[in-house]
Every structure is written in C-alpha cells, then in structure tokens.
Amino acid sequence: MDLPFLHYPNFKEPLQHSDSTSQPLDSDPTQRQLLRLPDAPQELLFAFLALTARFHNSLINHHIQANTALPDKVPPAIAVAEMYARAARTQLYSYSNGTVALKQTQTLLMLAVHDWSIGRGRQAFAYDLGTAVRALQFDQLDCMDKVTSAEVQRAEGSEYTKMVNGQKQTPKSLRERVIDEESQRRTVWSGYIVDRYFGCRKHPPSMLNVQDMALQLPSSDEAFTFGQRKVTRMLNETDESFENRLEIALQQEIRVTRDDSNRDYDHDHEMDDLDSEDLSEIGSKEGILSRWIKAVTMLGAVTEWSCAGGRRSGSKKEQAIPPWDPSSKFSRLTGDLSAFENSLPRNLKYSKSNTNAHHSSGGKASTTPYIMINVVRFLCTILLHREYLPFVALDSPKPEGPTKAPLLNPRNPPNDSKYWEASARRCFEAARKLVDLLSECQERKILPETPLVALAIYIAGFCGVYSRAFPHMDPDRLMYLGLAREKVREEPVAKAYALILQMCPRMIMAFPYIDRLPNAIDYYEKRQHHHGAHHSKDNSTEGEVGNGEETTEWTGLDGTSTFTRDHMADASLPDPVVLQQLLANFLEKVLPPEQREVSGALHPYPARSDSTRPPGLTSFTPVNNPASPPATPSVKG
Numbered sequence: 001m002d003l004p005f006l007h008y009p010n011f012k013e014p015l016q017h018s019d020s021t022s023q024p025l026d027s028d029p030t031q032r033q034l035l036r037l038p039d040a041p042q043e044l045l046f047a048f049l050a051l052t053a054r055f056h057n058s059l060i061n062h063h064i065q066a067n068t069a070l071p072d073k074v075p076p077a078i079a080v081a082e083m084y085a086r087a088a089r090t091q092l093y094s095y096s097n098g099t100v101a102l103k104q105t106q107t108l109l110m111l112a113v114h115d116w117s118i119g120r121g122r123q124a125f126a127y128d129l130g131t132a133v134r135a136l137q138f139d140q141l142d143c144m145d146k147v148t149s150a151e152v153q154r155a156e157g158s159e160y161t162k163m164v165n166g167q168k169q170t171p172k173s174l175r176e177r178v179i180d181e182e183s184q185r186r187t188v189w190s191g192y193i194v195d196r197y198f199g200c201r202k203h204p205p206s207m208l209n210v211q212d213m214a215l216q217l218p219s220s221d222e223a224f225t226f227g228q229r230k231v232t233r234m235l236n237e238t239d240e241s242f243e244n245r246l247e248i249a250l251q252q253e254i255r256v257t258r259d260d261s262n263r264d265y266d267h268d269h270e271m272d273d274l275d276s277e278d279l280s281e282i283g284s285k286e287g288i289l290s291r292w293i294k295a296v297t298m299l300g301a302v303t304e305w306s307c308a309g310g311r312r313s314g315s316k317k318e319q320a321i322p323p324w325d326p327s328s329k330f331s332r333l334t335g336d337l338s339a340f341e342n343s344l345p346r347n348l349k350y351s352k353s354n355t356n357a358h359h360s361s362g363g364k365a366s367t368t369p370y371i372m373i374n375v376v377r378f379l380c381t382i383l384l385h386r387e388y389l390p391f392v393a394l395d396s397p398k399p400e401g402p403t404k405a406p407l408l409n410p411r412n413p414p415n416d417s418k419y420w421e422a423s424a425r426r427c428f429e430a431a432r433k434l435v436d437l438l439s440e441c442q443e444r445k446i447l448p449e450t451p452l453v454a455l456a457i458y459i460a461g462f463c464g465v466y467s468r469a470f471p472h473m474d475p476d477r478l479m480y481l482g483l484a485r486e487k488v489r490e491e492p493v494a495k496a497y498a499l500i501l502q503m504c505p506r507m508i509m510a511f512p513y514i515d516r517l518p519n520a521i522d523y524y525e526k527r528q529h530h531h532g533a534h535h536s537k538d539n540s541t542e543g544e545v546g547n548g549e550e551t552t553e554w555t556g557l558d559g560t561s562t563f564t565r566d567h568m569a570d571a572s573l574p575d576p577v578v579l580q581q582l583l584a585n586f587l588e589k590v591l592p593p594e595q596r597e598v599s600g601a602l603h604p605y606p607a608r609s610d611s612t613r614p615p616g617l618t619s620f621t622p623v624n625n626p627a628s629p630p631a632t633p634s635v636k637g
Contacts, residue, residue: 001368002113002193002450003051004218004289005106005186007179009225011038041103046088047110054081054506055449075505078118085114100135102187108132109190116197117451119508125198133191133207141188143214144181145234147245174257175227182224189218189293196300197452200307206300210235216245220287221365229253230281232290235297246276253279284345288369291344295376298340302380305329310387312406319406323388323423324413330384337380350374350437359444368448374437379456381430382463385423392524393470394531399424425475431463432478435492438499449503454510457499461517464493468590469524485595488587493517497586501579514582521589 037045053059054077063070063080070079088107100108112128115121136142172180192208199206219230231249233242281287305313311330312319323330347354348370358367390396390403399420401411413419434456441447460479467479474480479492488494497517503510588596 001289001292001372001448003106003109003190004221005183005190006048007183007224010179011040041091041107043088043091043107044103044110046084046091047107047114050081050085050088050114051110053084054078074118074508077506078508081114081506082118085111100131102139102184105132105135106187106190108135109187109194112194116194117507117509119511121198129191129194129198130207133195136188136191137208141184141215142208142212144184144188145216145245146214147248178227178229179224181229182219185215186218186224186289188213188215189289193293193296196296199300200303200455210297217290217293218287220281220285221289223281223287229279231279232281232286235294242282246280250276250279288348288366291348292369292373294340294343295373298337299376299380301336302333302383305333306383306387311402316406320408322408322410322413324416324419330387333380334384337377337384341377344373348373350377350433352436352440355437355440355444359446367446371437371441371446371448372450372452375434375453375456378430378434378437379459382427382434382459385427385430386463388420388423389427389466389473392527393473394527396470397472399473399475421475424473428463428467428474428476428478431460432492434460435464435479435496435499439495442499442502447499447502449506451507451509454500454503454507454513457496457503458513458516461493461496461500461513462520464491464496465517465520465524468493468521469528485591488590491590494587494590498583501583504579518586518589525593 049059060076060080063083064076068080068083070076071082072079074082088111092104092107108128109132112124112132115124115128188208192213195206195208214234216234217232218224219228219232222228223230229249231242231246281290308314311323314329318329321328323334325331326335341349347357354370358370361367388401389399396403401408401420438447438453438457447453464479467474467477471477471480471482481491483491489498500510500513500517504514
C-alpha cells in the first residue's frame with residue numbers, strides 16, 4: 001500500500017506460471033531457467049523479497065536448512081530480509097555510471113521501508129529515500145501533470161516507433177503506455193508517503209512538498225490494472241484548474257486513442273461517446289490510494305504541529321489563542337481532520353461490521369487501506385487532543401485544560417463547561433478504537449505489520465497506562481477497565497502490549513516499545529508514591545524547567561528515536577519463551593500493586609541508570625525526539 005507502483009498482473013503472472021520445483025533467487029544459476037521472473041531488474045526483486053520474505057515461513061526455513069549465511073543477533077525472519085536487502089544493494093552498487101532509473105528508484109524506496117522497519121532510520125532517510133527523491137525530482141516526475149508538459153507529452157504520444165541502439169522497437173500499446181505513466185506517478189507518491197513518515201520526527205524537513213508538485217493523485221487500482229487513463233485531482237487543486245486539465249485530457253485522449261486504434265486492438269475504441277464523467281475520478285469514484293495519500297498528508301500536518309511544540313508552538317500571541325478559537329492551529333487541524341473523515345464513504349469508516357466485511361471480501365486491495373486509513377484517523381485524534389492533558393495529572397481532579405504555562409485566558413470556552421472532558425473523551429475513545437481495530441485484525445491474521453502501525457499501537461497503549469494511573473482523566477474509563485486477574489488480558493493496554501510483542505520477530509522498530517510501557521507503569525507509580533508521601537506540589541516538579549514552564553511532556557511518548565538510531569547493532573530479541581514471560585510480567589504490572597503476586601523487577605531487562613524516568617519517555621508533544629545521538633551508518637557508493 002505504501003509502495004503501490006508495481007503493476008501486479010504483469011508482476012505476478014510469470015511467478016504464477018513458474019515451475020513449482022524452482023529454487024529461491026540465491027540458488028544455483030542453472031536453476032534460474034526454471035523460474036520465470038517478472039520483467040524487472042534483480043535489485044528490485046531482491047528488495048521486494050526484503051519486504052515480503054519475513055512473512056513466509058517456508059522461505060525462512062529454506063535458508064535456515066540450507067545453512068545460508070545470515071546476519072547474526074537478529075530473529076531469522078529479519079535476518080532473511082536483511083540478506084535480500086544486502087543483495088539488492090550489491091546489485092545497485094554494481095552500476096558504474098551512477099544512473100538511477102525508475103526501477104532503481106523503486107528499489108531504493110523499498111529499501112527505505114526495509115531499513116526503517118529494522119531501525120536504520122538515518123540510512124533509510126538520508127540515503128535510500130534521499131537518493132530516490134532526488135532522482136524523481138531530477139527527472140521532473142513530480143511535475144509530470146503540468147498542463148504545458150502534458151500537452152507535449154500527449155502530442156508525442158502519437159509517435160509510437162522508438163529507436164534503441166539504431167534498431168526500430170516494437171511500439172507499446174496505449175494500455176502499456178498508460179500503465180507506465182501511472183507507475184511513474186505512483187512511484188512519486190510512494191516517495192511522498194515515505195517522506196511523510198519521516199516527517200513524524202522533530203528535525204528532518206520534508207523533501208517532497210505539495211506546493212512544489214504538479215502531480216495528480218493516483219488513479220483507482222481498477223484503472224491501473226486495466227490500463228485506463230483517468231484524470232484525478234491534485235492535492236489542494238482549485239476547481240478551475242481541475243476542469244481545465246480535464247478538458248485538455250479529454251481531447252487528447254480521444255485523439256490519441258483514435259490514432260492508436262489499429263495498433264492497440266485490446267483497448268476499447270468506442271471513444272465517440274467519451275465524456276468528462278468517463279475520464280475523471282473524483283468524489284465517490286476517487287480511488288482508495290488517493291484517500292490514503294490524503295490521510296498521510298493529514299498525519300504529516302498533525303505531526304508537524306506536534307513536533308514544533310504543539311500548543312507551545314508559534315509566538316507568545318499564538319500560544320495564547322485557545323483551541324476553540326477558529327484561528328488556532330489546533331482548531332484548523334481538527335477541522336481538516338473532520339472534513340477528511342466526513343469525505344470517507346461509510347464502508348471505509350471503522351466498525352466491527354465493516355472490518356468483518358472487508359475481511360470476508362478475501363483480498364488485501366481494500367482491507368489494508370481500510371485498516372491503515374482508520375489507524376491514521378485515530379492516531380491524529382490522539383496526537384491532537386492529548387496535547388491538552390497534563391502529562392502527570394496528580395493535581396487535576398478532572399480534564400480541565402493546561403495546568404502549566406502557557407495558560408489560557410479564559411480557561412474554558414463560553415457556554416461550554418464540558419469542553420475539556422469532551423476533548424479527553426475523544427482522545428481515549430480514539431485510542432480504544434485503535435486497539436480494538438488492530439486486535440480484530442490480529443485475530444483474523446490481517447494485521448499490517450508496519451512501523452507506523454507499531455508506533456500507533458504504542459501511543460494507544462500509553463494512553464492505557466495513563467488511564468490506569470489517572471482514571472479520572474479518562475471520562476468513560478475506556479482505556480483502563482480495572483479487570484480482575486482472570487480477565488486482565490482483555491485490558492486495552494494489555495492487548496496493545498501483546499500486539500507489540502507479536503510484531504517484534506519481524507520488525508526491529510518494535511523492539512524499544514517492549515520495555516517502555518512497563519517502565520511507564522513504574523514511572524507513574526513512583527510519581528504517585530512520591531506525591532502521596534509529601535502532599536505538596538513543591539515536591540512534584542517533574543515537567544518543569546528553570547523558567548517554571550512545563551516541558552513538552554508528551555515529547556518522547558512514541559519512542560521514535562528508533563527513526564535515527566541503528567538498532568541492528570544490539571537487536572538481539574528474547575526467544576519465544578521469554579516473549580511469553582514478558583507478556584505475563586506485563587499483565588502482572590497492569591494489575592493494581594496490591595493484587596500483584598510478584599514484587600520488584602518483572603521483566604528480564606537490565607536496570608536503567610535513570611530510575612526516575614522511563615527510557616525514551618520525555619514528553620507528550622513532539623512525536624520524534626531522539627533520546628541519544630544517532631549512529632552513523634556505513635554507506636557505500
């Protein structure tokens with residue numbers, strides 16, 4: 001879904017007709033003749049396997065039984081994925097002229113997602129994604145839908161004969177040309193999506209900005225599959241601009257299709273009745289990938305605000321604007337989020353019946369986008385509304401807005417005494433729905449195991465830890481139910497932790513979250529004990545700095561220092577038995593202290609030097625604040 005540029009009918013067809021006895025790509029070259037491979041360079045195929053091999057036990061077992069040299073200190077699934085990634089890089093480095101063509105750009109984008117998932121954020125951002133984006137920009141693919149260039153492109157489309165090395169080539173059909181063009185467009189949007197993911201941290205600026213792009217959103221998967229040219233909107237495009245592009249595209253489509261009618265006999269030539277309704281994909285006809293790009297754009301805007309300081313961002317004057325004021329950034333973002341949610345068709349909004357329906361459909365074409373769009377919806381809601389919850393709510397009897405500078409005046413909106421309770425309710429309701437959705441996906445074995453999902457699970461899980469410590473801040477008690485021992489596995493925070501453990505064998509990015517949630521429970525219990533022992537605000541100075549202002553206490557909540565740290569160096573994962581023990585220990589921690597059967601350290605991790613704050617836990621606001629200096633990866637070439 002994040003890398004939608006592969007045309008699967010063309011990509012899969014050779015594999016589906018391959019000899020079933022053929023060996024994996026690293027086998028004896030004499031065996032490769034038995035294997036019909038897609039029309040793609042080896043580096044792209046290796047990168048594809050780097051992303052997918054970890055989910056195929058038969059392939060993992062093949063490499064283990066064949067005594068394949070795999071990276072040490074990591075789970076077998078990750079080791080096999082890394083083996084294929086290294087093969088892809090070796091093939092990329094073999095190009096002596098340094099040219100980065102479209103397929104190589106697609107390979108780099110795949111490697112960026114792979115490196116991100118195993119904790120090599122700097123490698124993924126600076127080299128993989130950076131090289132890919134610069135290549136796309138150099139070839140001006142991010143502006144391929146400018147009207148002026150489109151006119152030239154369509155006109156040139158009438159010249160079908162191509163000369164390569166002095167030889168006349170067989171012309172491509174109209175369908176093939178449309179597929180190639182859409183694949184280019186989708187490659188740029190793939191770079192945009194991954195770029196927005198890396199925007200979920202404090203420092204890297206976005207490399208692909210909407211205001212600098214002239215690229216329409218991808219067409220629907222159906223149109224891409226069948227090679228049908230469609231006109232979609234660009235992000236933030238005016239109606240006048242869209243109508244102008246649509247009219248030009250309509251005339252060009254009629255002309256080019258007629259010119260091509262004698263060659264492209266598998267294409268529909270009944271073009272005389274073609275109108276703008278047939279060519280456009282907007283509104284209810286908009287493809288699900290376009291909606292996903294809008295969701296990622298929304299996430300990028302929310303995390304940019306959060307990383308800039310959230311309610312503390314901007315000038316003193318801007319910080320004093322209350323969130324209910326239409327001119328506040330919070331109000332604009334919540335309005336944009338509501339508009340996006342209202343634009344979604346009913347079948348893309350989360351409900352248990354919709355999850356069942358998508359699962360029953362039997363395909364990932366709609367199931368994964370449905371899951372991910374709702375994950376982003378709920379994550380954005382949490383990031384926005386948690387901003388106005390105190391990180392340590394020992395002296396707040398209920399949700400009542402900021403208790404530390406910058407304070408608001410007035411503290412409550414006119415004629416709405418329940419404003420802050422409603423805001424807190426939206427935060428915890430989103431966290432509960434997120435956990436419920438992903439737990440349902442786990443039960444049905446359709447959980448998308450991506451770094452973004454791991455991040456969302458952790459943030460929702462922390463809301464459960466927070467609700468456990470301060471139940472009065474969760475108005476409907478949605479994230480901590482206070483269940484007895486025999487039902488503690490049904491606690492939302494317990495479900496979130498179980499999901500994190502499930503993802504660890506295939507994703508190093510999830511490793512740091514293993515001890516952050518249990519450490520967060522310890523942290524809040526120590527704060528409550530300290531506060532109860534002294535009965536004084538003077539002894540509860542956590543969250544304050546020298547000038548008396550509260551620090552951005554939600555800053556490191558998501559643990560996204562993993563975007564920059566190289567975790568391959570210390571990625572040893574406990575074996576399955578220890579993982580089960582970790583879950584059992586966490587369930588014990590979730591219980592109230594007086595109900596626990598075990599005291600002291602409850603998980604097999606070394607003691608932290610900083611006993612007053614859980615590792616990586618520095619605050620609620622910026623989404624990505626590295627807890628340690630980033631490691632420098634080795635980059636060839």
